[in-house]
Amino acid sequence: MAEVSVQQSYTYPKYPFRRPKALDDGAVERLPLVIVGGGVVGLSAALEFAGLGVETVVLDDDDTVSRGSRSICVSKRTLEIFDRSGVADRMVDKGVVWQRGRVYRGEREIYNFDLLPEEGHKMPAFINLQQYYVEEYLIDRITELGKTELRWRNAVTGIEILDAGGALLTVETPEGEYRIQADHVIAADGVRGAIRRAMGLAFTGRTFEERFLITDIRMTADFPMERRFWFEPSFHGGQSALLHRQPDSIFRVDLQLGPDADPVEEAKPERVIPRIRRMIGGELDFTLEWISVYTFTCRRIERFRHGPVFFVGDAAHVVSPFGARGGNGGIQDIDNLVWKLALVLKGEASDALLDSYDAERVPAADENILNSSRSTDFMTPKNQVSADFRQAVLSLSEQVPFARALVNSGRLSLPHHYAATPLTTLDRDHFEGRGPAPGSPAPDAPVAIDGESGWLLKQLGRRFVALCFAGGAGDGAGVATLTKELGRLHPFVESFVVVPDEAVNDKDGLVDTTGLAFERWGAAAGTVYLVRPDQHVAARWKSPPTIDEMRSALARSIGARTGSEGMAA
Amino acid sequence: MTEKLETDLRIARPDDFYEALIETHRGLSDEESRQLNARLILILANQVGDMDILTDALRLARGDAEPDS
Numbered sequence: 002m003a004e005v006s007v008q009q010s011y012t013y014p015k016y017p018f019r020r021p022k023a024l025d026d027g028a029v030e031r032l033p034l035v036i037v038g039g040g041v042v043g044l045s046a047a048l049e050f051a052g053l054g055v056e057t058v059v060l061d062d063d064d065t066v067s068r069g070s071r072s073i074c075v076s077k078r079t080l081e082i083f084d085r086s087g088v089a090d091r092m093v094d095k096g097v098v099w100q101r102g103r104v105y106r107g108e109r110e111i112y113n114f115d116l117l118p119e120e121g122h123k124m125p126a127f128i129n130l131q132q133y134y135v136e137e138y139l140i141d142r143i144t145e146l147g148k149t150e151l152r153w154r155n156a157v158t159g160i161e162i163l164d165a166g167g168a169l170l171t172v173e174t175p176e177g178e179y180r181i182q183a184d185h186v187i188a189a190d191g192v193r194g195a196i197r198r199a200m201g202l203a204f205t206g207r208t209f210e211e212r213f214l215i216t217d218i219r220m221t222a223d224f225p226m227e228r229r230f231w232f233e234p235s236f237h238g239g240q241s242a243l244l245h246r247q248p249d250s251i252f253r254v255d256l257q258l259g260p261d262a263d264p265v266e267e268a269k270p271e272r273v274i275p276r277i278r279r280m281i282g283g284e285l286d287f288t289l290e291w292i293s294v295y296t297f298t299c300r301r302i303e304r305f306r307h308g309p310v311f312f313v314g315d316a317a318h319v320v321s322p323f324g325a326r327g328g329n330g331g332i333q334d335i336d337n338l339v340w341k342l343a344l345v346l347k348g349e350a351s352d353a354l355l356d357s358y359d360a361e362r363v364p365a366a367d368e369n370i371l372n373s374s375r376s377t378d379f380m381t382p383k384n385q386v387s388a389d390f391r392q393a394v395l396s397l398s399e400q401v402p403f404a405r406a407l408v409n410s411g412r413l414s415l416p417h418h419y420a421a422t423p424l425t426t427l428d429r430d431h432f433e434g435r436g437p438a439p440g441s442p443a444p445d446a447p448v449a450i451d452g453e454s455g456w457l458l459k460q461l462g463r464r465f466v467a468l469c470f471a472g473g474a475g476d477g478a479g480v481a482t483l484t485k486e487l488g489r490l491h492p493f494v495e496s497f498v499v500v501p502d503e504a505v506n507d508k509d510g511l512v513d514t515t516g517l518a519f520e521r522w523g524a525a526a527g528t529v530y531l532v533r534p535d536q537h538v539a540a541r542w543k544s545p546p547t548i549d550e551m552r553s554a555l556a557r558s559i560g561a562r563t564g565s566e567g568m569a570a
Numbered sequence: 571m572t573e574k575l576e577t578d579l580r581i582a583r584p585d586d587f588y589e590a591l592i593e594t595h596r597g598l599s600d601e602e603s604r605q606l607n608a609r610l611i612l613i614l615a616n617q618v619g620d621m622d623i624l625t626d627a628l629r630l631a632r633g634d635a636e637p638d639s
């Protein structure tokens with residue numbers, strides 16, 4: 002990758018290096034948990050742990066946030082995860098909220114899409130917010146919560162897996178080297194992954210030869226909050242182009258350059274300026290912020306858990322940026338891993354639960370890799386026949402709807418639906434395809450709580466929740482009794498009753514003011530969902546489960562062997 | 571209901587199909603790909619069967635038909 006920083010409007014914070022104690026006492030430092038890498042994914046982990054009351058240490062080899070033109074699109078699911086830590090609102094306020102994408106062929110629009118056509122979700126489909134802001138806000142929130150020690154300029158240079166359990170890390174600082182013995186290590190050290198390399202793990206997949214110019218420009222333009230993608234625009238010699246707005250009057254421009262482009266030459270401002278000029282026309286003034294020429298890969302390591310070491314984010318898997326699945330996918334790794342590790346650290350679940358991180362997130366990474374690879378393939382036809390088919394799809398897409406579905410300018414990040422993993426309980430009842438199936442992320446809906454308007458999703462997460470849908474006022478009582486019993490069963494289960502709007506007198510309930518909660522959850526009176534701490538569905542029943550069914554589902558979802566597999570224990 | 575050429579999406583997983591289509595051509599010369607496509611059209615045409623629909627499809631592909639006519 003060639004990269005040129007032209008002019009930065011953003012002031013990079015500089016976080017202080019503090020001399021670690023172990024440098025002075027020379028002893029091996031003992032820690033239950035270490036996060037290696039304070040990028041967007043490692044920081045998300047620290048934040049989620051802090052929210053669960055778990056103290057962590059983060060080691061980062063740098064002393065600032067992400068540099069250069071990297072992630073901009075933050076997905077709804079990421080915002081929902083961050084909202085649990087109270088940092089999403091700040092991001093949405095600063096970010097550019099968008100949900101519409103337009104796809105052009107030449108200069109003509111062939112279609113547009115709306116990523117969130119329905120109302121009644123707290124979070125928007127996407128915001129655009131530069132990765133440096135996301136990281137800065139995460140660091141601010143982490144610092145406020147006071148559970149995390151962020152050690153800047155602490156680079157991990159070696160790792161040894163110990164037979165007795167845990168791992169020994171070698172850490173290099175500006176003032177010398179020290180060692181940490183950690184029971185668990187989260188490897189969030191990015192695509193170059195020092196830990197992955199030290200452990201000799203193969204990082205396999207595809208490399209795309211195509212080069213892309215990725216630049217951020219600053220201009221004052223009255224440009225709508227939408228994603229614009231061009232196939233074969235005349236302003237760029239028929240290769241594809243993308244324009245996307247960010248905060249601070251910054252725009253992301255992606256231009257396909259072909260496989261033979263010279264990365265160093267193409268990153269020179271005198272080459273870039275005329276390209277941008279042709280794209281945006283003669284009138285607008287602009288300045289360049291960053292220029293990079295990238296090639297992209299789609300790769301992963303085979304397993305994401307190696308004993309005490311858990312690989313997350315780009316350290317585990319990497320994708321091309323079309324679809325915004327890199328950072329968003331990595332944050333879902335954290336969503337999946339952190340509650341499990343927290344339960345194990347607190348002695349509330351056994352080590353077996355941690356294997357499910359691998360079982361659930363490897364298929365998720367494959368889904369992201371598949372989608373990103375297909376988009377990249379569509380943009381860069383490898384031979385005559387794929388060029389012909391693309392041409393055919395594009396020309397038909399102006400006329401007939403079916404062809405639009407084949408046009409691929411990026412399939413934007415959505416949360417993975419965990420299939421029948423070891424943690425999910427298969428449906429006992431028929432939901433006729435409605436509501437989130439076991440393993441799926443919980444859908445949001447507006448609800449009233451004690452007469453105040455709020456959001457259903459905000460009531461979920463961080464612990465197991467039994468969500469009981471009741472028919473009318475007072476009807477919730479029976480279900481509530483059941484779930485209160487459950488609460489006594491397990492200290493980390495809480496229950497809520499969702500009541501229809503007519504039942505506004507039910508003081509204990511979440512009132513479904515719009516009917517959307519019942520609708521999105523495919524619920525009727527008596528429906529019960531057991532929702533995991535990561536807001537994914539563990540189990541569900543159309544009519545209230547017996548306490549044994551509930552107990553068994555809960556045991557399953559914390560990785561305990563239920564003995565009689567899904568039956569009453 | 572009279573049969574007509576469907577222009578709305580009917581393929582359940584369009585990205586899966588498109589990948590399979592491109593993949594089917596992998597390693598073929600341009601000439602071999604042309605032959606494959608010709609065979610594929612004949613196979614699919616036989617599957618469609620209905621001559622009116624086929625006529626509409628031929629017109630659409632040639633670019634001289636309104637999609638809904």
Ligand SMILES: Cc1cc2nc3c(=O)[nH]c(=O)nc-3n(C[C@H](O)[C@H](O)[C@H](O)COP(=O)(O)OP(=O)(O)OC[C@H]3O[C@@H](n4cnc5c(N)ncnc54)[C@H](O)[C@@H]3O)c2cc1C
Nearest residue numbers: 038040041042062072073074157191195314315327328329
């Ligand atoms: C052009 C481009 C556009 C993109 N657009 C999007 C987008 O719109 N949406 C999206 O979701 N994703 C996007 N991505 C992907 C996204 O940037 C990455 O997926 C994301 O940064 C991964 O986060 P991470 O924390 O895993 O790794 P990184 O962000 O790479 O962080 C790794 C951290 O570890 C530190 N580190 C490295 N080695 C060591 C070591 N030995 N010891 C200690 N610390 C170490 C680094 O300093 C860094 O802070 C884009 C990427 C590119 C290149």
